[in-house]
Amino acid sequence: MSDLNSEKNRVVWFDIPVNDLDRACAFYRAVLAIDVSKERAGDFEFGVLAHDQGNGGCLVPGTGEVADTGVLIYLNVDGRIRDALDQVTQHGGAVKQGVHGIGPHGYRAIISDSEGNCLALHSNTDA
Numbered sequence: 593m594s595d596l597n598s599e600k601n602r603v604v605w606f607d608i609p610v611n612d613l614d615r616a617c618a619f620y621r622a623v624l625a626i627d628v629s630k631e632r633a634g635d636f637e638f639g640v641l642a643h644d645q646g647n648g649g650c651l652v653p654g655t656g657e658v659a660d661t662g663v664l665i666y667l668n669v670d671g672r673i674r675d676a677l678d679q680v681t682q683h684g685g686a687v688k689q690g691v692h693g694i695g696p697h698g699y700r701a702i703i704s705d706s707e708g709n710c711l712a713l714h715s716n717t718d719a
Contacts, residue, residue, distance in 0.1 A: 604714050605666035605697075606649035613639055613653045620651065633695060666700065666712040673715035677701055680713075691718060 610616035617628040617639045627642040628651070639651035652664075669676040673691055680687060684706035691701045698716040705711055 601647055602668055603665055604647055604668045605712075606647075607652045607664040607666075607712075608649060609654045609662070609664075610639075610651045611654065613637065613651060616651045662710070664702075664710065664712055666714040668715075669713045670715045671717055671719055673699055673701060673713055673717075674719065676713050677703070680705075693718075 608616070613630070617630060620626070620639070620641060621628045624641070628639045629642070631638060631640050638653065641649050641651070643649070677687055677691065680703045686704045687701060688704060688710065689702035691699050694700050698714060699718050700712045700714050702710065702712050
């Protein structure tokens with residue numbers, strides 16, 4: 593995620609769940625008229641939507657009906673991810689996955705907000 597995303601924007605990334613990665617890559621290439629590259633991290637293959645100077649996202653293969661999981665939006669809490677997690681629980685939300693690294697892209701935590709929405713919190717640091 594670029595420096596542009598980490599300072600000014602609330603939404604810094606998104607994951608779109610898909611059942612068929614090749615079909616989804618073709619769909620988003622055509623509809624958005626952008627490149628969608630297939631990438632691999634270990635045994636996991638996913639599609640990355642081109643995002644040169646803007647906020648980006650990826651297509652994440654899953655199993656079964658993707659409507660059950662929905663789009664995962666990453667919200668910016670750069671430099672204060674642990675404080676943000678404390679605030680989640682103090683204000684009626686829940687931590688679904690604690691802070692964990694996402695390779696060279698920083699750190700995330702998965703939460704439910706006070707209304708039950710599933711979101712990711714993102715920070716470039718583990719602070």
